[in-house]
Amino acid sequence: MERRIIKLRKFMNENDLHAMLVSKPENVRYFSGFSGSAGMLLITNNSNKLLTDFRYIEQATAQAKQFEIIRYSATLWKTLADLVKSSDLSKIGFEGDFITYDGYLEVVDTLPMISLVPVKLDNLRMAKDDAEIVSIKKAVEIADNAFLQILSFIKPGMTEQDVALQLEYYMRKLGAEKPAFDTIMASGARGALPHGRASEKVIEVGDFVTMDFGAVYKGYHSDITRTICMGKANTRQKEIYGIVLEAQLAGVKAVAPGKVGKEIDTVSRDIITNAGFGEFFGHGLGHGLGLNIHEEPRLSPTNIHTVLLENMVVTVEPGIYLPNWGGVRIEDTVLVSTEGCQILTASNKQLIELD
Ligand SMILES: [Mn+2]
Incomplete structure (x- = not known):
């Protein structure tokens, strides 16, 4: 202090x-x-x-x-x-x-x-001290563990709200003070809404389900998004997922001290744009987080001034949102290190197809 x-x-x-x-x-x-x-x-x-x-x-x-x-x-x-x-x-x-x-x-x-x-x-x-990093890591771990548990809970026929409620329950049981924000649970065509809060929609076989959620621990937030498939993914789903995953992996790899937010945003955005989906990725690549869920520094096309420094914590979360079809977003929380970054989020990012 x-x-x-x-x-x-x-x-x-x-x-x-x-x-x-x-x-x-x-x-x-x-x-x-x-x-x-x-x-x-x-x-x-x-x-x-x-x-x-x-x-x-x-x-x-x-x-x-x-x-x-x-x-x-x-x-x-x-x-x-x-x-x-x-x-x-x-x-x-x-x-x-x-x-x-x-x-x-x-x-x-x-x-x-x-x-x-x-x-x-x-x-x-923006730059976190040791005590803050410990709390953020714990908040991330809670979200990771809740995600793992929800994978065996979620079934076709449940509503998005049923699943979101259970997810929040797991997080609380694991020590969260509260959810980091209103849990986003967007299945099927609702996946086209980047911030589609859990609704009464029933999750069906064949749906992509985007879950974006986080835990608050000692005031500190975590933020994770995973998109999973209820059943076998079709060719189109695999294609879109593959592009977002490639953009996400490249974005994470690009995070390093000395760069401004726009440089990192560009790396992911170029991949999505070159694949033909640039207009369907309408938000920034990521944001800082800590005592707030959204903080500086922003990883966005407009941030050409704020330079990343060691011990800043940011999210990397590209997405593609197609009207009347659905969407995919993949998000990790990462800690800027001396040369690159440490990925705090441990959850699997390969496409999960639940049978
Ligand atoms: Mn986020």
């Missing part, structure tokens, strides 16, 4: 800020350890304060050991204003990408003498 605060102070100095107001829950947790839903950090060059309400005093005291815990009663902004007025802070950074417009008006109103500077802190979380 100490190293993270040092990183934040360095950022404050570089941006000429006297203090930083941290309000996004993921960032509050990252810098303080506090995981409650109401709380804000005020960090200066020589003090760490956590403002929260009476419901969380005990939890904050236990979790945020390096912080002075301040209880606010009326409103957080009023308490904050009192703190700031009694100090010589005049230029304070805040998270412009999180605060609401109403909240902003309230701060400006309460702190008219302060110069408020909108900044983004999320990039400070």
Whole structure:
């Protein structure tokens, strides 16, 4: 935690800020350890304060050991204003990408003498430290094991919702706090929906079933997608699966420190485009993940600036989605290493045909 605060102070100095107001829950947790839903950090060059309400005093005291815990009663902004007025802070950074417009008006109103500077802190979380990597690996392992179990559970005649519910149950049994997001379970023609949440559709023999899911462990997310076939795959299914798998393997192989997101996206995208399906791969290749399911760095055609560094964790997830037919996506979570990457996801990627 100490190293993270040092990183934040360095950022404050570089941006000429006297203090930083941290309000996004993921960032509050990252810098303080506090995981409650109401709380804000005020960090200066020589003090760490956590403002929260009476419901969380005990939890904050236990979790945020390096912080002075301040209880606010009326409103957080009023308490904050009192703190700031009694100090010589005049230029304070805040998270412009999180605060609401109403909240902003309230701060400006309460702190008219302060110069408020909108900044983004999320990039400070891109490279993961050892403790974070341990949690992500555990979240990945839970998802892998749940997938293995669901392979013997899923049968034609079940609805997508039946299978998704069981998958989430397995993950919880294996230690997940919750699913990383609404489980995507898209069978048959629904596979053409890249984000088709589990529906009442009945899974039938011959369907491709795309499952995209993840677990949250100690606040950290995992993200995996596998597409399996209920029964024997036909020629067309094998062809599309083969192209996506080739693109996925090449994308993973391309992940390395020093590259920008677009370079890696291009490697996978070229394979799909050259096979004639470029227009049916309409999303970026992957994304960072950690305390959020979607974080920087993005592996996408638009990311030409953010360079990958060792210990960043990203997904590689190409797909092909054909209207009225279905789709295939294959996704792994990988850890950027000194020269390339370590694949964290252990689940089989060869086409699984369940009889
Ligand atoms: Mn993903």
